[in-house]
Amino acid sequence: MEVKSDKILDGKKVAEKVEDNLESEIKSLKEKGIEPGLTVVLVGNDPASQVYVSYKEKACKRVGINSNIVDLPQDVSQEDLLAEIEDLNKDEQVDGILVQLPLPEHIDEEKVIESIVPEKDVDGFHPANVGRLVTQGDMDLAPCTPKGIIEVLNEYNIDIEGKEAVIVGRSNIVGKPIANMLLHNNATVTICHSRTKDLKAHTSQADILIAAVGREEFITADMVKEGAIVIDVGINRTDDGLVGDVEFEAVKEKVAAITPVPGGIGPMTIATLLENTITACEQRRG
Numbered sequence: 315m316e317v318k319s320d321k322i323l324d325g326k327k328v329a330e331k332v333e334d335n336l337e338s339e340i341k342s343l344k345e346k347g348i349e350p351g352l353t354v355v356l357v358g359n360d361p362a363s364q365v366y367v368s369y370k371e372k373a374c375k376r377v378g379i380n381s382n383i384v385d386l387p388q389d390v391s392q393e394d395l396l397a398e399i400e401d402l403n404k405d406e407q408v409d410g411i412l413v414q415l416p417l418p419e420h421i422d423e424e425k426v427i428e429s430i431v432p433e434k435d436v437d438g439f440h441p442a443n444v445g446r447l448v449t450q451g452d453m454d455l456a457p458c459t460p461k462g463i464i465e466v467l468n469e470y471n472i473d474i475e476g477k478e479a480v481i482v483g484r485s486n487i488v489g490k491p492i493a494n495m496l497l498h499n500n501a502t503v504t505i506c507h508s509r510t511k512d513l514k515a516h517t518s519q520a521d522i523l524i525a526a527v528g529r530e531e532f533i534t535a536d537m538v539k540e541g542a543i544v545i546d547v548g549i550n551r552t553d554d555g556l557v558g559d560v561e562f563e564a565v566k567e568k569v570a571a572i573t574p575v576p577g578g579i580g581p582m583t584i585a586t587l588l589e590n591t592i593t594a595c596e597q598r599r600g
């Protein structure tokens with residue numbers, strides 16, 4: 315049986331709506347003579363990173379954000395990278411600074427993240443922004459991928475309050491921040507990870523299941539509760555193309571709704587980056 319189209323949570327469509335909604339805000343900034351700007355710092359030439367950065371650049375063009383890419387060689391010193399960020403911190407025209415991750419081994423990622431002034435931290439990775447998310451539920455400069463998940467749930471009127479939310483993965487980029495966002499929205503939250511005993515015992519209880527492990531088709535149908543909401547954050551490149559962390563075809567038969575890969579949370583990550591850039595611009599000089 316063909317899946318009902320509304321079972322598929324169309325992140326691409328929601329992302330387009332987010333972009334449309336930014337239009338008026340960007341217009342009123344421009345009327346005040348303010349040109350919002352995002353600078354992406356790209357170290358080395360990892361092909362996947364280059365692809366993501368090109369998506370970010372195109373999205374900025376679509377909505378009228380000035381985008382700049384600072385390309386640094388793979389062997390750039392930490393000192394030179396920090397000096398570059400310091401220049402961007404001081405640059406009046408730069409509203410958002412995003413350092414594309416992962417960084418080369420010889421660079422201390424935490425130190426780089428902490429060197430960005432929190433006001434321009436459009437990734438929401440700086441401890442000051444992480445802290446505001448955890449203590450206050452502040453979503454202004456919150457990490458893009460989890461913020462995109464919440465926006466998709468809201469767009470489809472999916473209730474979070476009182477639900478059993480289970481997250482598989484505990485990264486700083488997705489697992490930990492989405493746990494805090496769901497908690498702030500009154501879900502009961504469980505975070506599972508590589509040392510979790512009996513993963514299936516947890517995932518099969520989930521009303522909302524977030525898969526953010528980075529392993530292709532790791533979540534199988536037997537691990538998922540009938541009627542659950544499944545959010546697939548995985549972006550795994552295989553010989554068969556892009557696949558998520560969820561065994562999509564089998565799982566979609568069982569659940570109430572699911573995000574596809576591609577076309578799910580990926581595009582939302584870009585859309586919320588644009589939102590964060592406009593928020594940073596408005597808060598600093600709007």
Ligand SMILES: Nc1nc(=O)c2c([nH]1)NC[C@@H]1CN(c3ccc(C(=O)N[C@@H](CCC(=O)O)C(=O)O)cc3)C=[N+]21
Nearest residue numbers: 366369413414415416437458549576577578580581583
């Ligand atoms: N500082 C930093 N911030 C990030 O936000 C960040 C990062 N580093 N490093 C890498 C990850 C990954 N990421 C994605 C962005 C867009 C898609 C995306 O648009 N995906 C589309 C298309 C995928 C494709 O065709 O390649 C989709 O899922 O439909 C995916 C993944 C941002 N990241």
